[in-house]
Amino acid sequence: MNGPQWERTVTVTTAEQTHALAAALAGLLEAGDLLVLTGELGAGKTTFTQGLGEGLGVRPGIISPTFVLVRIHPNLPEGPRPGGPDLVHVDAYRLESAAEIDDIDLENTMDTAVTVVEWGRDRVEHLSESRLEVDLHRSVGGESVAAGAEQVMDFDTEDDDEPRTIVFRGFGPRWPEAPELLESTSLGGGN
DSSP: OOOOSEEEEEEESSHHHHHHHHHHHHTTOOTTOEEEEEOOTTSSHHHHHHHHHHHHTBOSOOOOOTTTSEEEEOBOTTSSSTTOOEEEEEEOTTOOSHHHHHHTTTHHHHTTEEEEEETOTTTSGGGOSOEEEEEEEEEETTEEOOTTSOOOOOOOOOOTTSOEEEEEEEESTTOSSOOHHHHSOTTSOOO
């Protein structure tokens, strides 16, 4: 498996900043884009996806698809991107393999939607030759949980305004270089 073509790290201090960063990123997304979100419980995956939905102009009401696996949020004609892509939001936490991902038939919506898969690492890479990986890490005890570190399963999700580190990685021809948004964001710095 080939590594990422680039990696950028952004630090946000509030849930509102996480939402705003995702809404801004949504302006760069196109139908067919695949985003793979990783992060412990309470890291902000749903907040990030809600921001993407707002930026894409899809029907509001994005919640975690934990119990239904897949939720489709259609683009709204009166939204900021009329005629833009729908948002397909997937929770792959309980899916064990790429074969189980294939069983939910995401191929039917990949060409017309932006697909966001929570907990999708090592399960969805076969769906597209390009993907954007987004790792969200919340601070626990004042220290950020870094990539590769033991994942903290912290069920206290009430503190939405603690700092988060968001690591973006681009894979494949769709993401040959980091979006300028991640280079010059006022929310954090790029590597």
